[in-house]
Amino acid sequence: MAFVEVASISDLKPGSMIKVRHAQCEILLAFVDGAYYALNNRCPHMGGSLADGVLDGHAVTCPRHGSSFDVRTGQVLQDPKLLFIKMKVADAMSLPVRLAGEKILVDTE
Ligand code: FES
Numbered sequence: 001m002a003f004v005e006v007a008s009i010s011d012l013k014p015g016s017m018i019k020v021r022h023a024q025c026e027i028l029l030a031f032v033d034g035a036y037y038a039l040n041n042r043c044p045h046m047g048g049s050l051a052d053g054v055l056d057g058h059a060v061t062c063p064r065h066g067s068s069f070d071v072r073t074g075q076v077l078q079d080p081k082l083l084f085i086k087m088k089v090a091d092a093m094s095l096p097v098r099l100a101g102e103k104i105l106v107d108t109e
Pocket of ligand 1: 043044045046047048062063064065066067080
């Protein structure tokens with residue numbers, strides 16, 4: 001495990017998400033119901049930027065084809081649709097989060 005600082009708690013309002021970067025890793029960071037969550041920002045379907053989608057409660061919806069994932073676990077809530085074709089997608093990669101004072105740390109490995 002290698003926790004690295006990626007943001008400050010002042011960077012996120014309740015119910016919001018932001019995109020942060022550490023080395024080659026792009027991370028979606030969300031603050032929902034008093035807890036911080038992190039996902040690999042690349043949608044497992046075709047690489048859309050999840051942080052550019054919509055966060056509604058614990059569900060983040062990819063802006064490209066509408067897959068949605070639970071930010072707490074990365075679990076798929078809705079598979080993508082391309083026109084009328086329904087597809088299957090893997091879960092998003094959830095990353096462990098830890099607080100150190102005002103700092104938000106994520107394990108990117
Ligand atoms: S790239 Fe995210 S749903 Fe297709």
